[in-house]
């Protein structure tokens with residue numbers, strides 16, 4: 001009963017939100033008689049809809065369909081398909097940073113992270129082993145773009161049964177040591193718009209000889225603590241110092257974020273992790289949607 005009531009009011013909220021969207025469409029849409037604008041497939045994940053990447057299992061007609069969401073501890077294969085707006089399994093993907101699909105698995109407490117590249121068979125089933133799975137809840141993200149579709153990050157919850165020990169809350173930390181590498185994160189992240197962060201990796205006091213990995217000198221994943229929203233991040237192509245990579249990212253709110261920097265040296269990919277507390281906006285009083293105000 002209670003559940004039904006909650007679902008009922010949630011549906012109502014959705015209906016109101018959709019109606020609101022329709023109203024916006026009318027207010028800002030084309031004049032009657034003009035042709036409707038085509039969908040912009042290359043648009044980055046938008047923040048105007050209120051939907052952040054990674055929070056939904058389905059978006060804009062595309063759906064992440066895992067074969068199983070209960071995995072055994074240790075190493076276990078994760079298999080899934082992506083279906084499209086017509087319900088058919090998608091078998092044609094655009095290249096995104098050198099791969100058709102990026103799969104990121106994190107524990108709900110953001111203490112564990114892995115970034116892997118599944119292989120796809122001709123029927124459209126993706127598979128990849130996930131390793132070092134400890135009991136507890138996880139979220140798995142699929143970051144991809146179907147040919148002709150939008151760039152998406154869909155997410156699904158996965159459980160590893162067993163005795164679960166949540167990691168203690170991480171303290172804010174802008175430096176990380178992994179495998180003899182010291183990695184530092186600098187730059188201010190604000191909830192006002194795009195922020196630039198710089199990652200600097202060194203070994204034995206000298207800049208790390210970063211090798212190209214996923215179309216840049218490293219790859220950064222940023223996830224909001226609490227709901228695991230997956231941030232839009234892209235490398236900034238400035239001429240950089242050796243061992244240094246700059247990224248632009250959009251933090252949708254104040255709060256705690258976990259950042260994971262994947263980098264390659266001597267053919268081995270390693271991950272440095274950071275914890276950042278983003279302070280509330282200090283500029284303006286109308287919030288980040290100010291620029292769209294009237």
Ligand SMILES: [Cu+2]
Nearest residue numbers: 099102103116
């Ligand atoms: Cu990837």
